[in-house]
Amino acid sequence: MILDEHSNVALLKEIAELLNEETDMERMLDGAINKLLNGSIFETAWIFFIDENGKHRLVAQANLPPALAEKDCRHLQKGGCWCVKRYRDGDLKKASNIIACQRIENALSAKAGNSEGITHHATVPLQSGEEKFGLLNIAAPDTVRFSKDELALLESVAFQIGSAIKRIGLTKQEQELALVKERNRLARDLHDSVNQLLFSVTLTARGGVEMSQDPAIQETFRDIQHLTQEALNEMRALIWQLRPKGLESGLLEAIKGYAEMLGISLELKVTGVIQLPSRIEETLFRIAQEALNNVRKHAGVNDVQLYLSVTSSDVLLVLKDEGQGFALDEGVYLPSIGIQSMRDRAKAEGGSIEWSSKIGIGTEILVRMPY
Structure with missing residues (x-):
């Protein structure tokens, strides 16, 4: 038992190091569940993100049996199940053994392929504080229940993943905010400098047409006026793209x-x-x-x-x-x-x-x- 505890500590440390270093959501999730499978008795894993409307989305999976992997994981992508329902209803607070998996049963009924002995799975919510993101599901062949220690390991891993999801989400928000600020700055600079200069050239060209009596010179000024107006329109479109008005x-x-x-x-x-x-x-x-x-x-x-x-x-x-x-x-x-x-x-x-x-x-x- 002491050896198992040491192994679990080492595994959690390894997963924590990956989660702390990774900045891409997809790579982080894939890396975490693969390390979990490689360092434990668990053999299959998948993660659902679940939005505020209760709609689930498969965002990561590892070592799925053919029955669940068939046709782009269609039995995991579509339909409902016990764990997602419990999550939506707010009844899933910690790691829980699942008596049976409706998705696996549907895959077997549809003769989607071999389940490789996987008929049940455990589930644990992914969250950080009060903010919830989805579910981590874990399974092993010919296993209908996991021990308390195994569920405790799942809860620890899920807590780590939930914290990493929160961190990456906050980092992305900061990056998006910085991008918006930079777009606004560029839009202001273009409006205050280049846009005003083009407008001045347009007025100057118009004045040149009115002041000159030479048809050739007038035509040249008209061409300048036309080209400058086109450039002004392009600039306004560019400013609009940098800082779209009305999207709010x-x-x-x-x-x-x-x-x-x-x-x-x-x-x-x-x-x-x-x-x-x-x-x-x-x-x-x-x-x-x-x-x-x-x-x-x-x-x-x-x-x-x-x-x-x-x-x-x-x-x-x-x-x-x-x-x-x-x-x-x-x-x-x-x-x-x-x-x-x-x-x-x-x-x-x-x-x-x-x-x-x-x-x-x-x-x-x-x-x-x-x-």
Whole structure:
């Protein structure tokens, strides 16, 4: 027993060192459960994050049996179970043995594969203080219950993971706040310096047209005025992107405001109640910004249709124009129309984006994002 206690202390120390060093959430979770499995009798682990609405999301897993790993862990991804329900109801306070696992039973009933002797699992909440994040589930072959010492080890590991989740979350918030401050500073500097200079050049060129009697000189000043006005419009769009006005009033108001600034007429069609996390709203807004910029620069039209559909699990954003369109080659990188930027933004939030475009017919962009 003394040897086991020493082994557990060494394991907890090893996990703590990893958690203290890691700054990426995904790597931290994967590393922690793999170290736990390698240093204990446990053989399978998975972690659910559970949001304030009680919706669970599989964020990490290690050494799953084929029955649970089948088709991208579909039996862990979908449906309900005892442990998630207890967590939602506030009845799960500490590590608990599970009599049976509904997800494993569903996988076996669907003949999804071999469970490799895993029929039950223990579960322990991940939390830091009063803040809860989700569940750590642990299993071993031919094991229906774990001992008090084994559950105590799970609680210690879960406490460490919960503290690391809180730390990484706070660090990310600080980074995002610093980024917002830097964007605001750049926006102010651009507005106070470059933007004002461009406006002055526009006025000077206009005055040159009125003062000169030479048609060639007048035409030159008109060209300068036109190019400076275009640069001024670009600068205003850049400032808008750095510090979007209206997002605090909601996603639709922000997109409408940006479209008006570009001189684009936006037709809106919305279904569902728009109550999205702030990170999803900003991602959708940035994608819509890029799409509207493309319409102004490349489509040759000023009318855009926007469809927004919100369900209990995801949001669908469609932007459609009847402009010039383009031929999209998936094997070619097209930075000029921001395709890669939009794709990266959607992917970063676990979403997807698709394009449909034909020369002379128009373009349709479809963004689907879970939340």
